[in-house]
Amino acid sequence: MKSKHFSNRMIMVVSFMLGLLWLMPFYLMVVNSLKTKKDIFTNTLGLPNPFTGSNYPDAMQQLDFIKSLVNSLLITLVSVVVIIIFSSMAAYALARTKRRISGIIFLVFAAAMLIPFQSVMIPLVSIFGKVHMLNRIGIVFMYLGFGSSLSIFLYHGSLKSIPVAMDEAARMDGCNRWQTFWYIIFPMLKPITVTVAILNSIWIWNDYLLPSLVINAPNTQTIPLKMFFFFGEYTKQWNLALAGLAISIIPIIIFYFFMQKQIMKGMTQGSVK
Amino acid sequence: MKDKRTWFWLFLAPVLISLFFVVVLPLLFGIYYSFTDWNGIFLTKFVGFKNYSAVFQNTSFLNALWFTVKFAIVSIIMENIIGLGLALLVTQKFKGNNFLRTIFFMPNLIGGLILGFIWQFIFVKAFAAIGGLIGIKAMESWLATPNTGFWGLVILMSWQYAGYIMVIYIAYLENVDRELIEAAEIDGANAWQRFYQITVPMIAPAFTVNLFLTLSNSFKLYDQNLSLTAGGPYNSTQMLAMDIYNTAFSQNNMALGQSKAVIFFLIVAIISLTQVYYSKKKEVDVG
Numbered sequence: 175m176k177s178k179h180f181s182n183r184m185i186m187v188v189s190f191m192l193g194l195l196w197l198m199p200f201y202l203m204v205v206n207s208l209k210t211k212k213d214i215f216t217n218t219l220g221l222p223n224p225f226t227g228s229n230y231p232d233a234m235q236q237l238d239f240i241k242s243l244v245n246s247l248l249i250t251l252v253s254v255v256v257i258i259i260f261s262s263m264a265a266y267a268l269a270r271t272k273r274r275i276s277g278i279i280f281l282v283f284a285a286a287m288l289i290p291f292q293s294v295m296i297p298l299v300s301i302f303g304k305v306h307m308l309n310r311i312g313i314v315f316m317y318l319g320f321g322s323s324l325s326i327f328l329y330h331g332s333l334k335s336i337p338v339a340m341d342e343a344a345r346m347d348g349c350n351r352w353q354t355f356w357y358i359i360f361p362m363l364k365p366i367t368v369t370v371a372i373l374n375s376i377w378i379w380n381d382y383l384l385p386s387l388v389i390n391a392p393n394t395q396t397i398p399l400k401m402f403f404f405f406g407e408y409t410k411q412w413n414l415a416l417a418g419l420a421i422s423i424i425p426i427i428i429f430y431f432f433m434q435k436q437i438m439k440g441m442t443q444g445s446v447k
Numbered sequence: 448m449k450d451k452r453t454w455f456w457l458f459l460a461p462v463l464i465s466l467f468f469v470v471v472l473p474l475l476f477g478i479y480y481s482f483t484d485w486n487g488i489f490l491t492k493f494v495g496f497k498n499y500s501a502v503f504q505n506t507s508f509l510n511a512l513w514f515t516v517k518f519a520i521v522s523i524i525m526e527n528i529i530g531l532g533l534a535l536l537v538t539q540k541f542k543g544n545n546f547l548r549t550i551f552f553m554p555n556l557i558g559g560l561i562l563g564f565i566w567q568f569i570f571v572k573a574f575a576a577i578g579g580l581i582g583i584k585a586m587e588s589w590l591a592t593p594n595t596g597f598w599g600l601v602i603l604m605s606w607q608y609a610g611y612i613m614v615i616y617i618a619y620l621e622n623v624d625r626e627l628i629e630a631a632e633i634d635g636a637n638a639w640q641r642f643y644q645i646t647v648p649m650i651a652p653a654f655t656v657n658l659f660l661t662l663s664n665s666f667k668l669y670d671q672n673l674s675l676t677a678g679g680p681y682n683s684t685q686m687l688a689m690d691i692y693n694t695a696f697s698q699n700n701m702a703l704g705q706s707k708a709v710i711f712f713l714i715v716a717i718i719s720l721t722q723v724y725y726s727k728k729k730e731v732d733v734g
Binding site (some may be wrong): 181182185186188189190192196197198199200203206214215218219229256260261264267268271279282283286287288289290291292293294295296298299300301313315316318319320322323326347348350351355359376378379380382383398401405412415416419421422426428429430431434436437441445 | 454455458459461462463465466468469470471472473474479485487533536537539540541542543544546547548549550551552553554555556557558559560561564565566567568569572575576577580600606610611614615618620623655660666667669670673674687688691695704705708709711712715716719720
């Protein structure tokens with residue numbers, strides 16, 4: 175019994191040491207973001223000497239941080255709302271009709287998930303460029319196209335567990351399809367809506383390649399696009415770059431520590447489907 | 448009856464329209480372009496399979512394909528071993544195990560681009576400092592050679608993705624019947640026997656899920672590749688997705704780039720279809 179206690183202790187110690195190892199990159203990023211340029215070169219692993227806070231305001235200014243933050247929030251929020259509205263409606267239509275066409279459409283969405291972005295990226299840019307849709311409206315429309323398949327799957331799975339009797343009761347009381355869905359069914363889908371929102375938010379917030387092709391103008395750039403400001407040039411200003419990276423991570427970490435359970439569950443739920 | 452059809456199509460219209468213009472149309476156009484001399488604006492003639500034969504003589508594509516395959520094999524093994532290891536650790540009963548799950552999973556919240564930049568600093572500056580400290584010269588020029596670039600990518604992806612894989616293993620591990628393990632313990636089975644004879648068979652479906660997940664993710668990798676090494680030195684660490692991008696948008700060779708993109712689609716689709724086939728077969732075997 176004593177050896178069991180001992181081995182439990184060992185497991186705990188090893189786990190926490192691995193935890194520290196996992197945090198190491200973040201630690202080095204933060205510590206070095208508080209150093210002068212020279213201090214980073216001569217003293218990479220130690221604590222800041224002298225302690226330098228000025229990298230942060232400088233990096234924020236160079237990133238045009240408030241503007242890119244607003245751009246990122248705007249694109250993410252609008253796209254996620256659009257995806258939630260239209261995917262849940264589509265899933266409802268597919269789940270409540272037993273016609274052959276529903277099965278076929280469902281299969282088309284499944285097939286669409288097999289297609290990697292890079293294989294359609296070149297014609298996509300060409301087509302949307304021709305109709306002058308390489309802008310923010312265009313990108314929301316694209317996120318709906320790329321994000322709806324998985325979201326429909328998740329909604330479809332949940333809808334199957336809501337009895338059709340609910341619909342019928344609402345219809346009996348005089349609701350049409352639109353009212354039945356939005357007033358009766360959609361509120362019952364709240365848990366899966368949270369999952370769909372989390373999955374799509376994290377994807378769109380962090381997405382780089384699509385926005386780099388569609389909204390890469392200075393006044394519409396999102397945070398990931400701005401990061402190249404520090405890395406595109408020949409000489410790297412690590413002090414500013416690290417501060418910039420740290421600021422860009424902070425919003426996500428805050429979000430994560432508030433909703434970690436749901437995020438971990440939601441993100442893996444999406445992948446296993 | 449007519450009303451029934453109307454609402455059905457109205458509810459589906461927005462996603463069907465967007466899927467058509469964003470995925471279906473570009474895919475069809477893409478396949479069509481790959482058989483022409485399309486240069487992004489004009490298209491004068493069909494060239495048959497000329498682009499495809501050019502792809503298979505294109506050194507940057509062949510290098511990227513080989514690099515991607517190598518990377519996929521090594522990182523699948525690393526990510527799964529580390530992920531399962533972490534899962535086994537944090538499913539033990541001790542204070543703080545939930546907190547550690549949160550830590551190990553955390554990198555997955557952050558975009559690949561930003562993670563790649565952070566690790567560029569770790570490899571270039573911190574590794575050099577550690578190398579100088581303990582006197583290992585080899586640590587001072589990370590990411591400057593093809594080999595260190597390769598391992599740099601493997602380390603970054605293992606660090607990021609092991610926590611993700613861990614969560615999936617945890618979900619299966621928590622379904623393993625504890626009584627069965629306790630019974631085996633009473634019967635005198637040691638820890639390794641209990642793991643190998645009971646836990647492993649019971650989490651077998653998790654292996655399938657995770658192997659395919661890591662495989663298709665390794666093949667589709669782009670952001671981390673771009674920010675960590677940008678394909679360098681001399682395109683030696685360029686993966687398939689980046690090669691497609693560079694062919695089309697840096698070298699402006701649209702038809703060739705699109706032919707690579709079609710081949711890329713086929714590779715990824717085959718991987719995913721194999722997975723579907725496998726999991727369907729398993730279900731039949733069990734049921």
